[in-house]
Amino acid sequence: MEKGILETLVGVLARPTSTIRSICQQRPIGWAIIVYLVASLVSTIVWIETGFYDLEGMGLPDVGMPTIIVGSIIFNIVILVVFTALSHLAASLLGGKGGYGGLFSSFGFASLPGIFVAPLAVVGMLPMVGALLSGLGNFGVLIWSLALYILAVRENYLVSTGRAILILLLPTVVLLVLSGLLVGLLLLSV
Amino acid sequence: MSRSKIIALIIGVVIVVSLIVLFFGQEIVPPHPRVAIITLTGPIQGSDGGLPFPDTAITPELVRGLLEQAEGDRSIKAVVLRIDSPGGMIAASQEIGDMIKEFEKPIVVSMGDQVTSGGYYISAHADMIIAQAGTITGSIGVIFTHLNVDGLLEKLGIEMETVTGGEHKDMFVTPLTPERRYLIQRITDAAHDQFIHTVAEGRDLPISEVRELATGELFIGRQALELGLVDRLGGRQVAINVAAELAGIQEWVVIELAPPVPSLFDLFLGGGSILREMAIARLLGDEITLLRTLLKTYSLPRY
Numbered sequence: 001m002e003k004g005i006l007e008t009l010v011g012v013l014a015r016p017t018s019t020i021r022s023i024c025q026q027r028p029i030g031w032a033i034i035v036y037l038v039a040s041l042v043s044t045i046v047w048i049e050t051g052f053y054d055l056e057g058m059g060l061p062d063v064g065m066p067t068i069i070v071g072s073i074i075f076n077i078v079i080l081v082v083f084t085a086l087s088h089l090a091a092s093l094l095g096g097k098g099g100y101g102g103l104f105s106s107f108g109f110a111s112l113p114g115i116f117v118a119p120l121a122v123v124g125m126l127p128m129v130g131a132l133l134s135g136l137g138n139f140g141v142l143i144w145s146l147a148l149y150i151l152a153v154r155e156n157y158l159v160s161t162g163r164a165i166l167i168l169l170l171p172t173v174v175l176l177v178l179s180g181l182l183v184g185l186l187l188l189s190v
Numbered sequence: 191m192s193r194s195k196i197i198a199l200i201i202g203v204v205i206v207v208s209l210i211v212l213f214f215g216q217e218i219v220p221p222h223p224r225v226a227i228i229t230l231t232g233p234i235q236g237s238d239g240g241l242p243f244p245d246t247a248i249t250p251e252l253v254r255g256l257l258e259q260a261e262g263d264r265s266i267k268a269v270v271l272r273i274d275s276p277g278g279m280i281a282a283s284q285e286i287g288d289m290i291k292e293f294e295k296p297i298v299v300s301m302g303d304q305v306t307s308g309g310y311y312i313s314a315h316a317d318m319i320i321a322q323a324g325t326i327t328g329s330i331g332v333i334f335t336h337l338n339v340d341g342l343l344e345k346l347g348i349e350m351e352t353v354t355g356g357e358h359k360d361m362f363v364t365p366l367t368p369e370r371r372y373l374i375q376r377i378t379d380a381a382h383d384q385f386i387h388t389v390a391e392g393r394d395l396p397i398s399e400v401r402e403l404a405t406g407e408l409f410i411g412r413q414a415l416e417l418g419l420v421d422r423l424g425g426r427q428v429a430i431n432v433a434a435e436l437a438g439i440q441e442w443v444v445i446e447l448a449p450p451v452p453s454l455f456d457l458f459l460g461g462g463s464i465l466r467e468m469a470i471a472r473l474l475g476d477e478i479t480l481l482r483t484l485l486k487t488y489s490l491p492r493y
Contacts, residue, residue, distance in 0.1 A: 006198040014197075042205060049212040115201070118208035125211075127222035127443065 005031055012109050016151055023109055024102035024156040032108025033077070039114035040076040044069055046121045080107060086171030087153060094167055096157030106152030113144040223267045223439040225430050226447045228256045230271060234278030234286065234308040234493070248275055248312075250285040256447050257289055267442065268296040268433035271316065272426060277307025277329065277493045280381050284311070287388060291315035296436035300429035301325040301420070306408060307333075308493035310419070311385060314392030317436055319420040320429040321411040328414060330389060331406030332381045334374055334491035336366055337484055346477055362489060378491050385493060393418060 008031070011019030023032070048065055084104045091098065117138060124134030153164035235247045260266045271290070277283065290297060290312060299305075299313040301321040306329035313319050321327060343350060352360045361370045382404065390400045395418055403409075403417055414420045422428060434442050471479045 004194075007192070007194040010194040010197045010201075013201075042209070045209060046212060115205050118205050118212065122208045122211045 008109070009035070009112065012112050012148070016148055017155070020106050020109065020148065020151045021155040023106045024098065024152070027099070027101040027105045029101055029105050029108075032105040036076070036080060036108040036111045037073060039111040040072060041069065042115045042118050044072040046117045050121050050124070080104070083107070083171060086174065087167055090167045090170035091153065091157045091159070094159070094163060094170075096153075096159050096163070096167065098157040102156040103152060106156055107149065110145060110148035110152050113141050113148065116141050222265065223434075223437070223442045224263075224265045224445050225433050225437070225439075225442050226260045226263075226266045226269045226445050227426070227430070228253075228260070228269060228271050228447050230312075231274045231302075233276060234282050234312065236279055236282045248273075248278070248282075248286065250282055250289070252449055253286045253289055253312075256449065257293055259447055261294060266295065266445075267437035267439050268298070269293070270298050270300050270426070270429045270433050271313075272300045272302060272429075273305050273309055273313060274302030275306075275309030275312075276304055277309050277311070279308070280332070280384075280491060280493050283308035283493045284384070284388075286312045287315055287392075291392070296433055298429045298433040298436065300426050301327060301411070307331065311388060311493050314389045316392075318422070318429075318432050320422050320424050320432060321414055321420040322425060323411045323423050325411040325414070325420075326408055327411065327419060328403070328409035329406055330385055330400070330404035332378045332385065332491050332493060333406075334378050336362070336374070338365055339481060339484065340365075342477065342481055342484075346481070374491070381491055381493070389419075 008019060008023070008028075011022075048068060081104075084100065084107055087107075088100045088103055091103075120134045120137040120141065123137060124130045126133070149168060150161060150164045153159070153167050154161055157164070157167070159167070230248045230253065232246045232248055235249055237249055237251070257269070260269045297316050298318045298320060299316040301313070301319065302325065304326045305313060305321070306327055310327055310330060352363070354360050358370060358373060361373060366374070386397060386400050386404045389395065389404070390397045393400070399418075403419070409417065409419065411420065411423055415423055422432065430442075430444055434440075470482075474482070
């Protein structure tokens with residue numbers, strides 16, 4: 001990378017357009033995986049500590065924190081690979097010109113705002129207003145990440161913002177429709 | 191050091207400190223005291239048979255999970271059980287009653303429209319019982335409905351021949367003889383006596399007094415208050431205030447403890463799931479499904 005990793009990380013947060021464009025061109029896949037894993041790891045730890053991953057409550061065996069973390073890392077990597085592939089396919093169908101590596105790298109870096117769920121969870125521990133502030137903050141993080149994902153598609157395929165949103169929506173809609181069909185078939189088969 | 195490095199360092203420190211606080215926060219900063227509300231609605235059963243509507247029955251498993259959650263959370267200082275139940279199975283009621291008796295934090299029952307029989311049994315060991323003036327409660331008694339399903343079996347073309355090892359092994363499935371009626375009456379009386387002792391112990395009332403009330407009669411909230419079956423009249427908010435008072439806390443946050451979310455397998459294919467019940471109904475037909483439900487519901491004495 002031309003810039004150091006710390007400058008790139010700060011750039012993703014402070015100057016996203018030019019930094020994401022640079023990531024799409026340089027494709028630092030190794031760093032992207034590390035950033036993505038760190039952000040996923042922070043989220044997973046926060047969810048465990050705040051009781052979001054209540055496996056017993058969900059009727060699943062409580063397998064312990066290390067297993068959840070390892071499982072979550074594998075699951076998140078698979079999701080990143082598959083979602084990038086589906087988005088790449090959607091972009092190709094919609095006339096975008098760009099590589100898988102650039103999208104994968106920029107998606108990895110686009111997950112960076114996810115690390116802020118940790119301080120937001122601490123804010124959530126405050127009495128009375130904590131839950132509200134934390135909820136609003138988490139919503140902000142979600143919107144921020146989504147904006148970075150849209151930026152990643154736009155800069156990688158050099159398409160308009162509207163088309164970038166469409167490219168991201170397509171795989172999501174396809175996955176939802178497939179899930180709906182599966183459940184529908186299950187219901188009809190009984 | 192460049193500006194980017196300083197910003198990255200600050201963000202890194204904030205994240206690491208946040209994670210440390212999340213891990214050890216409860217030791218560093220005591221959490222704000224909370225009063226937990228647990229809503230228990232429906233008949234009392236040994237296991238729920240109503241997925242995907244798991245809260246349509248009160249089961250020992252459901253109550254255990256929620257009480258353990260409340261006991262394990264140090265920020266929860268007291269619990270309000272919001273109950274609406276017509277009663278149900280005896281052993282299940284006793285299991286739940288024991289859990290409430292052994293629960294270590296203050297626990298207050300807030301009665302809804304109807305808390306009768308087994309519903310009252312499980313309430314009896316709470317530290318306080320709050321009812322509305324119009325709540326229907328009481329029904330301290332035992333009921334056993336003997337079903338004679340011969341007509342239905344005949345209609346279905348089912349002939350049953352029963353071979354038993356033990357003279358009364360089939361006492362619940364054949365027409366009642368005077369002797370068997372006496373045996374079932376003995377079981378019913380014993381369960382009734384257990385109910386009376388539980389109420390006397392839980393409510394700190396003389397057994398003789400409870401025995402006079404334990405006719406199976408229903409009482410409205412105000413009567414129940416006069417008879418000592420409840421402690422105060424009021425709704426959910428009164429119960430929360432009383433629970434907080436018992437816990438000795440001045441300020442608190444109220445949280446609802448919800449039943450666990452069933453797994454997808456349980457939801458669609460597990461015991462009692464709607465799909466499974468639909469499949470059974472389709473395979474067996476309406477009448478056998480009715481027979482199955484009747485035998486399942488009325489096979490034993492109930493509170």
